[in-house]
Amino acid sequence: MENLNAIGLDKEKSKALVVQLGDLLSNYSIFYQNTRGYHWNIKGDNFFELHVKFEELYNDLILKIDDVAERILTLGSDPEHKFSAYLDQSEIKEASNLNDGKIAIADIINCFKILLIKQRGIMDFAAEIGDEGTSALMSDYIREQEKLIWMYSAYLK
Numbered sequence: 001m002e003n004l005n006a007i008g009l010d011k012e013k014s015k016a017l018v019v020q021l022g023d024l025l026s027n028y029s030i031f032y033q034n035t036r037g038y039h040w041n042i043k044g045d046n047f048f049e050l051h052v053k054f055e056e057l058y059n060d061l062i063l064k065i066d067d068v069a070e071r072i073l074t075l076g077s078d079p080e081h082k083f084s085a086y087l088d089q090s091e092i093k094e095a096s097n098l099n100d101g102k103i104a105i106a107d108i109i110n111c112f113k114i115l116l117i118k119q120r121g122i123m124d125f126a127a128e129i130g131d132e133g134t135s136a137l138m139s140d141y142i143r144e145q146e147k148l149i150w151m152y153s154a155y156l157k
Contacts, residue, residue: 005076013129016079020122021134025068025079026089027118031111032061034095038104041097055106057148064141071134091118099150102156109152112145119145 005011039054069079079087087094092111098104123138 006076007133009075009129009131011076014075014131015024015051015077017122017125017129017134018072018075020118020125021068021072021075023089024115024118024122025065025072025093026086027063027111027115028061029083029086030090030092030094031115032058032065034092034107034111035061037095038098038108041099042101042104043099044101046101052091054104067137072138074133075131088102103151105155109149109156112149112152116145116149117143 003011005014035054035058039051039058042050042054069081072079080089091114095104095107098107119138119142123135123142126132126134126138
């Protein structure tokens, strides 16, 4: 029992999962800030439509950031909070002040692809160590984001 954390999972395996969740947190944080930038800087014919869509997206992303950080805490670790660390770790990179909606949407699709790959890996590892909470969280995110990719892709056609 000494090798189990407060929720009954192996401490060492939970630490390995926390590393993956920390990486996901970094990527979500950069994606969130990029989406804020798209919202602020969008221009052109579809301004009103995209301005609202980008706001919906960043409002959802901030909730996911909080969920991931709280899951790290639940697993017995402290989430990283420094943006400088996020920049170093994230596969998603900072976007420039983009004002072209199609470029922003294409970048959003690419960011979701990166997140989906990471979340599938986390979900698989979480299932392997018996962490249903993390596995279910990732499953929910995956289902939702696959649909968003379809919708954003339809916009580009």
